[in-house]
Amino acid sequence: MTIPQSIVDFASDLTAIRQDLHAHPELGFEEVRTSGIVAEQLRALGIEVTTGIGKTGVVGVLKGHRPGRAIGLRADMDALPIHEQTNLPYASRNAGVMHACGHDAHTTILLGAARYLAANRDFSGTAVFIFQPAEEGLGGARRMIAEGLFDRFPCDEIYALHNSPYHPAGVIGVRPGPAMAGANFFDITITANGCHAAAPHTGIDSIVIATSLVQQLQSIVARNVSASQQIVLSVTQIHAGAAYNVIPETATLAGTVRYFDRDLANAVTQRMQALCDGAALAYGVEITLSMRNVFDVLENDPALSEAMIGVAQTLVSREAAQLRTEQVMGSEDFSDMLQVVPGAYCTIGHNGNVPLHNPGFVLDDEILPLGVALMARMVETRGAVQG
Numbered sequence: 001m002t003i004p005q006s007i008v009d010f011a012s013d014l015t016a017i018r019q020d021l022h023a024h025p026e027l028g029f030e031e032v033r034t035s036g037i038v039a040e041q042l043r044a045l046g047i048e049v050t051t052g053i054g055k056t057g058v059v060g061v062l063k064g065h066r067p068g069r070a071i072g073l074r075a076d077m078d079a080l081p082i083h084e085q086t087n088l089p090y091a092s093r094n095a096g097v098m099h100a101c102g103h104d105a106h107t108t109i110l111l112g113a114a115r116y117l118a119a120n121r122d123f124s125g126t127a128v129f130i131f132q133p134a135e136e137g138l139g140g141a142r143r144m145i146a147e148g149l150f151d152r153f154p155c156d157e158i159y160a161l162h163n164s165p166y167h168p169a170g171v172i173g174v175r176p177g178p179a180m181a182g183a184n185f186f187d188i189t190i191t192a193n194g195c196h197a198a199a200p201h202t203g204i205d206s207i208v209i210a211t212s213l214v215q216q217l218q219s220i221v222a223r224n225v226s227a228s229q230q231i232v233l234s235v236t237q238i239h240a241g242a243a244y245n246v247i248p249e250t251a252t253l254a255g256t257v258r259y260f261d262r263d264l265a266n267a268v269t270q271r272m273q274a275l276c277d278g279a280a281l282a283y284g285v286e287i288t289l290s291m292r293n294v295f296d297v298l299e300n301d302p303a304l305s306e307a308m309i310g311v312a313q314t315l316v317s318r319e320a321a322q323l324r325t326e327q328v329m330g331s332e333d334f335s336d337m338l339q340v341v342p343g344a345y346c347t348i349g350h351n352g353n354v355p356l357h358n359p360g361f362v363l364d365d366e367i368l369p370l371g372v373a374l375m376a377r378m379v380e381t382r383g384a385v386q387g
Contacts, residue, residue: 001170001315002314003373004373007373010112010115011368011369014109014111014365018104018107018108018363020037020090023091024093025080025092025104026078026079027080027081028138028140029054029056034077035057038077038111038131041114041115042111045114045115047061047129053144053147053149054132054147055133055143056077056133056134057132057133057140059131059152060128061127061153063121064121064122064124064126064127064383068126068383069156069157070128071379072130072153073128073129073159073160074130074132075109075110076135076334077135079094079098079101080098080100081096082096082357082358083096083359085359085360086361088362103135105365105368105371106160109161109368109372109375110131110375112369112372113129114129115372116372124384125382125383125384126383130144130158132333137294150341156382157343158338158341158342158343160334160337161345161348162345163348163350163363164347164349164350165356165361166349168320169351169366171349172309172322172346172374173321173323174309174344174346175300175327176301176344178260178298179298179327179328179345180297180330180331180345181232181260181298181327181331182262182293182295185291186253186255186257187252187254188213188252188253188254188276188288189251190206190250190251190286191285192251193249194206194247194249195247196246197244200247204285205247206240207251209251209287213275213276213279214238214253217272218233230261230327230329231258231261233255235253235255237255238252257291262297269291276288295331295336296336297335298334298345299338300338308346309346311381314377315373315374315377348374352364
């Protein structure tokens with residue numbers, strides 16, 4: 001592994017920043033402390049700073065000493081509504097909120113890249129540092145774009161990364177083309193007829209209908225979609241009732257559909273609607289389905305994917321930086337930025353055996369210098385590209 005010495009020299013500072021952010025996690029669009037730290041550090045580096053894009057988003061602009069292209073680098077800042085169970089000395093001090101996806105590391109890495117590039121500005125073009133709020137399903141990228149992100153800060157290319165406990169430490173991978181699934185979130189409301197639990201025959205049981213509907217929904221992919229196609233439907237929530245002796249009038253279901261083919265996702269939605277309509281007719285109740293798109297399919301530009309791997313191979317061995325073929329059913333709202341600006345999104349493996357979004361997730365701080373070097377070198381390399 002070949003990391004610039006100047007980055008190695010401030011690695012301990014990176015760890016301190018990351019662990020401080022970890023101890024003070026904030027949910028989407030509530031990243032007030034986090035964005036304040038980001039803006040303060042960027043200004044201290046002499047970087048032009050704009051705040052308030054996407055409510056808590058921050059954008060920093062740094063011009064190199066030579067003319068060139070504008071290269072965007074993006075990091076997400078938000079945490080998850082999870083109660084941390086790591087017992088780390090820097091564990092979350094905000095009950096029920098945790099950086100269980102490593103966005104604290106992504107923010108730190110981008111701050112590190114800004115520090116490295118600002119030290120002497122020895123690069124061509126412009127570096128645009130985008131610190132995005134609310135990646136975890138709240139539409140932070142879409143809000144920043146809607147509020148003029150790329151109109152105010154045009155980028156020729158854009159790049160981002162994500163830590164990965166699923167790959168060996170130091171292994172960098174990019175999947176060209178469709179790499180991560182799009183995602184729809186759904187809510188289903190069943191309005192039946194509540195009654196006393198001792199006399200269920202006097203009402204219509206919303207819970208019975210809900211549990212029956214869950215089973216029917218989970219059969220859609222298995223029995224209506226070809227086994228060669230990739231799509232996942234998961235019911236992840238069921239809510240009903242608040243008393244031991246009352247059959248509730250209403251019950252709600254919620255969940256997600258992950259897909260690579262938008263037409264297939266629409267077909268699954270139509271089948272879900274048909275099942276809801278059929279259950280409503282069969283039981284004599286009202287059932288409503290609300291479906292909303294939250295993430296687009298993340299599509300890496302093939303040529304820029306190869307460029308990112310090429311840069312990665314200047315930092316790690318050729319074997320440790322490779323184009324991948326597998327697609328991931330997880331979703332990422334960097335996909336929305338890639339709909340506007342071509343770019344690529346990679347993963348960097350780190351030590352750890354606890355998955356993301358788990359209350360026991362622990363990020364390996366050894367990933368930080370490598371991430372900084374990769375992001376900074378994308379600016380150094382791509383800013384000077386002609387055309």
